[in-house]
Amino acid sequence: MRSSLATTAVLVALTGAASAQDLQNSDRIARGRYLAVLSDCSGCHTAPGGQSFAGGLALDTPFGKILAPNITPDSDTGIGKWTDDEFISAVREGRGHGGERLYPAMPYPAYTKLSDEDARDLRAYFATVAPVKNEVIANQLPFPFNIRTSLLVWNALNFSSGRFQPNPQKSAEWNRGAYIVQGPAHCGTCHTPKTILGGDKNDAPLDGATLQGWFAPNITTNSQKGIGGWSKDELVQYLKTGANAWTLASGPMAEAVTHSTSQMSDDDVAAIATYLKDSGTGSTSTKPAPIAASDPAMKAGAAIYKDSCAACHKDSGMGESNLFPRLAGSALVQSDNPITLTRVVLHGTRAASTDGAPTAPAMPAFDWRLNDAQAAAVVTYIRNSWGNAAAAVLPSDIATQRASLAKAP
Ligand code: HEC
Ligand code: HEC
Ligand code: HEC
Structure with missing residues (x-):
């Protein structure tokens, strides 16, 4: 990825002054690369020790195993033959090549909030990624979940396509944070409880959920169950470094910190903290009485x-x-x-x-x-x-x- 930017620079140097269009393109690719970090595309599409975005990592879902596909521009085993519209529709609508329906193990229910411009930038970047030949058969699910048409029902019940809608009552920083949390960074994919069908419980955003043998805790401002006691600075420090006075990130969150939040810009991490500190206390449950010390x-x-x-x-x-x-x-x-x-x-x-x-x-x-x-x-x-x-x-x-x-x- 860095090499392709370098290539652009070399080409620009060889051909003399860059045209306005070249500059626009390289800006677009740089923005797309950053969006891939915000969205942690490599967290799933790069296997441990494997080449960037060449796929193969197995994801456990409640319905069985699914492998993240190769999304490099290799024309046989990757997405080299895909049009821009097909790429954007896979990311935002969960519809792949030829309209094939994708399993929501690909977090399109969150990415659907990506703006048109961000989706196009992301596409521009992925066209520059090094192509890798690596055949991946994504669908390893048992019958009947391996039948993609079952997703028609799932989507009808659980998926609503739509771009992020800013809240005009709130600041630009708050809205930027809301956009990142709900869209690219897909925090709710792990932190929002799921219905029996695996869709997000929309009345309880970020209230805490189990995934792959972990519990992703409540990250609302609820003072007992959530992170109400954390200051904004403590939250920023956690997302930047994976540690603060309260806790250290482990498991899937350690990965999210390493690949995504620690590489976000300071402004974006601050925006996330501003939004999370001002997005409600989630479902309020009454605190139980502690068990007596004499027990x-x-x-x-x-x-x-x-x-x-x-x-x-x-x-x-x-x-x-x-x-x-x-x-x-x-x-x-x-x-x-x-x-x-x-x-x-x-x-x-x-x-x-x-x-x-x-x-x-x-x-x-x-x-x-x-x-x-x-x-x-x-x-x-x-x-x-x-x-x-x-x-x-x-x-x-x-x-x-x-x-x-x-x-x-
Ligand atoms: C939480 C894991 C996860 C993340 C994060 C993720 N993906 Fe995926 N993605 C998947 C899985 C799993 C599939 C296969 C779904 C299926 O076959 O139904 C997939 C499918 C795709 C496809 C369709 C490929 C094909 O051959 O059908 C594209 C394109 C894609 N992802 C791009 C992206 C991009 C771009 C990002 C970042 C913005 C991203 N993904 C982030 C898990 C993920
Ligand atoms: C040698 C030092 C050490 C000892 C002894 C130790 N811990 Fe830990 N503990 C840690 C460290 C370091 C972490 C953070 C690791 C991480 O997040 O990956 C941790 C994490 C935890 C966590 C998770 C907290 C969070 O916010 O993530 C709990 C709960 C915990 N320990 C309980 C215990 C209990 C109970 C015992 C005794 C049975 C114990 N620890 C003994 C060092 C220790
Ligand atoms: C791949 C799943 C996943 C994603 C995506 C994810 N998290 Fe987490 N998160 C977890 C898990 C699991 C834990 C618990 C692990 C631990 O305590 O070390 C956690 C812990 C946390 C904690 C610590 C809570 C506490 O009380 O200790 C915060 C804060 C947090 N996540 C914020 C976020 C934000 C903000 C995002 C989006 C930018 C996000 N997470 C995205 C899985 C995820």
């Missing part, structure tokens, strides 16, 4: 915490800024669905590494040290200490999580 699971949990956790996360649950996440007041720790929480404690994780913070600290795995009852107790303890309050996690929940992690790669 047997809480007592056992407190002892385990002191031995195994406090060295890093501190007795106060406050952690250490940018190194050890804060557990007190953490939305992740108190989330209704503790799947990310139990996964982190059993399996451990490593946080995102970014240019700003190259060596990421790691959370050790405890699956070999704690049995189901002990892991359940320590998790219940951190969910109900230092002002936190959330339902107990049971030994059977831990057993289920252990079994599913044993199957994971």
Whole structure:
């Protein structure tokens, strides 16, 4: 990608003064390249260790496995033969070559908000990407989900095509943030709860959702379940570096930070924060009463915490800024669905590494040290200490999580 820009520069140098049209084109390609970063196209279309945009990465959906296709301009195995309109229609309408319907594992329900100009810039950039021969058969779904016509019904129920509509009551910065979050950056693809058919629950945007064995927490300003306690600067720092005084990004969010948010311009990250800090508190649920410290699971949990956790996360649950996440007041720790929480404690994780913070600290795995009852107790303890309050996690929940992690790669 960088090389194609360099090629343009060389050509311009060879042919003397660039015409106004050449300059316009190279601007367009540069803007399109940045839009591919905002939209994290490579997050799915580049396989680990593979060539840029040559596809092959397997995505787990509730209905089965699907491979991201090759979207380089190779004319046999990529999209070299596609017209501009076909490309734009794939991105914004989920209609591929010859009108074929695409599965929403490609986030066109969010990209449909892209402006005409941004869609054209994106297209201009993708025409300059190096072509790679790599045959990918996207559809690996089992019957009946492998039948693309079933998407006709899905689309009718779940997809509404349409460009972003700015809110005239709000500032230009807020609207830029809303556009990025809802459109290119497709934050809701992971953070908005889904209906039984896998469509977005539009009455609960960014309220938190499970995906591929992770829980993407509530990122509304809800003060208990969401990130209401985060300042705008803390949010900016998290998106730029993957870490702040509250937490560190791991799993799919670490990837989103590495490939996308850490590479966004400062203005765009600030716009996202402005929008998220002023986009409502999501669905309000009443805070439960914390489980009493005298409860047997809480007592056992407190002892385990002191031995195994406090060295890093501190007795106060406050952690250490940018190194050890804060557990007190953490939305992740108190989330209704503790799947990310139990996964982190059993399996451990490593946080995102970014240019700003190259060596990421790691959370050790405890699956070999704690049995189901002990892991359940320590998790219940951190969910109900230092002002936190959330339902107990049971030994059977831990057993289920252990079994599913044993199957994971
Ligand atoms: C969350 C993962 C994901 C992201 C992010 C993503 N895609 Fe896709 N994309 C897919 C999957 C999966 C398919 C295959 C869908 C199918 O076959 O029904 C696909 C299909 C496509 C196709 C159709 C290709 C073909 O051969 O049919 C194009 C074009 C495309 N994506 C372009 C893009 C662009 C451009 C971006 C960034 C703006 C992007 N994608 C971001 C997952 C993703
Ligand atoms: C591919 C899925 C995915 C996408 C896209 C995504 N996120 Fe996340 N996000 C997650 C997951 C999973 C977590 C939980 C991981 C963790 O806590 O380390 C998370 C965590 C977060 C958190 C931390 C919340 C907390 O309480 O700890 C914030 C803030 C956040 N995401 C904001 C965003 C924004 C803003 C966008 C769009 C620019 C976005 N995310 C896009 C999956 C995603
Ligand atoms: C050696 C230091 C260390 C110890 C000991 C430790 N942790 Fe962690 N913990 C971390 C680090 C570092 C992270 C962030 C890793 C990441 O985000 O990928 C983390 C993340 C977490 C998270 C996720 C929080 C968030 O906001 O993402 C939870 C929950 C957690 N630890 C609980 C525990 C519990 C419970 C114990 C004891 C059983 C424990 N930790 C022991 C270092 C430690």
